[in-house]
Amino acid sequence: MQPATCNMQMSTNQRIAQLLAETADLMEIAQEDGFRIRSYRNAAAAIEGSPEQMADILADPRRKLTDIKGIGKGIAFVIGEIVERGSFERRDEMLTRYPPTALELLKIQGLGPKSIGLLWEHYRVSTVDQLEALCREGKLRELPRMGQKLEEKVLRSIETYRRGAGRFLLSHADEVAQSLRDWLSQVVPAQRCHIAGSLRRSKETVGDLDLLVESENPLLVLDRFVASPEVGEVLAKGANKASALVGRQQIQVDVRALPSASLGAALQYFSGSKEHNVALRTRAVNRKLSLNEYGLFREGDSTPVAAATEEDIYGALGLAWIAPELREHSGEIESAEQGTLPTLVELSQMRGDLHMHTRESDGRGTLEEMALAAKALGYEYIAITDHSKALAMANGLDEQRALAFARLVEQVNREGHLGIRVLSGIECDILRDGRMDLDDEALAALDFVVASVHSYMNQESGEMTQRLLRAIDNPHVKAIGHPTGRILLHRDAYAYQFEEVATACAAKRVAMEINASPERLDLHASLIRGAKAKGVRFVVDTDAHHPRHLTNMKFGVGMARRGWLEAADILNTQSYENLRKLLRP
């Protein structure tokens, strides 16, 4: 497998985490000590969730990597090696024993590290193509504990894998979940059907869907589930749990039926993340308790200490309840212990949406349609931010049209017939050299200028950094739109020095956007935390191109929550008057 390209300097943490995790996978195939493997994985997770760059800590003689929980002497050394030369000894050694393509085989459902190791030993099989051939020839069944059924399962898994299945947009998972909930409501009230897993945590992409259904009659629930017209292949169906591939995109859905008395334990358990849960269970063990999906138990006692609600479970472990979005084992347990968890922003606190398009450029609604849809959501204000002229394909506005638009908005607000305040805005292209696409006179006439990169995204990091810094220097720019440019499952973030740009945003009072479009969800949670630490303020906006896209705000708020943001960190939770005061003058 080609390691995911990671072209941002700012994502070296991600790169380090990826190398550690990949090496852990290879060590697992080699059947090395499981605890050592787990240490590598723990360290990878700790690094990925860290708002601070490992390289920065290394460069600072006053700091030590080993102060980070999960990083000891050994891995600190490894990180140093990675920063220095892009790899480390143990990884190099593993790669001489197994080809990197073997990692790809881990993505095939039904095959784990043991089997992959065995396949390599016996047949020197290390690619999906070779594996497929082996199954078709019926050779898999010649290995111990493998049979015809496994061959069939692997062939189906390969097909799913090749279809590009794996990760899904949050919005897709959300739709499937809602529709299954409706379908199950025939046998169990919708409020007894709970979403868990990474969807509940608002992770930007979702691998599978976990539904928990409170019911005294599991069979009824599971039968109803697999009978759904959306359900394709049923992967497993037992007494309490069923798994199936659902919908055209074949997302895997796991449905578990359980009694209400253990709902809290099950919600906690199946919401993850895995790292958070491991940490929580370790905490339980340290207190002579044991935590599983049925409850928190004292040794040798089958009556749970806590089980019915998540609050009970966290409480019994000496912790405040932790919002699912924070459960990534990146400091939330310590905060819950000390009572310093943030009061996370809520969707209901959003008072406006400051990035949307109309038919004037590439949107599908009119100003009136967008305004009325926003009003129906309870907003006090919106900014219409059509594209600027550099995006000719999108019919972007030139100076003349922008000025005319500003006058039109003034008139609309004067008349007041829409019942919602409209800000005249623009999503102005940041040109190749960092200049704005529109002249200062036009920008000055507008209420809200979002500056975005839409071109030359492959610039060298230093150049891109300078480009963004120059844009932030423009006194009319109020926010940086979709700051990393990533398109989920499709395009990586463009390369630049994020920290430097965030520092400049804080200093110049330019907001960073958290783009709520499900294809973007840009910024990533760890960057949000990093930027907040630098003093950056944010706007959470939908970038709607259609009135119905305005409801995507919930995904953006989910990202903000994953970034530990409170309402005060976000400008468009503020009243119109406050917003005007807080925006760069």
Added chain:
DNA sequence: GCCGTTTTCGGCCCGACTGTTTTCAGTCG
């Protein structure tokens, strides 16, 4: 390889489901 409110050594999270067995290992979440 990491870690310490029993520990600087000796621990390290937990259960369901499946398929191939002949009592359970591997995978998954």
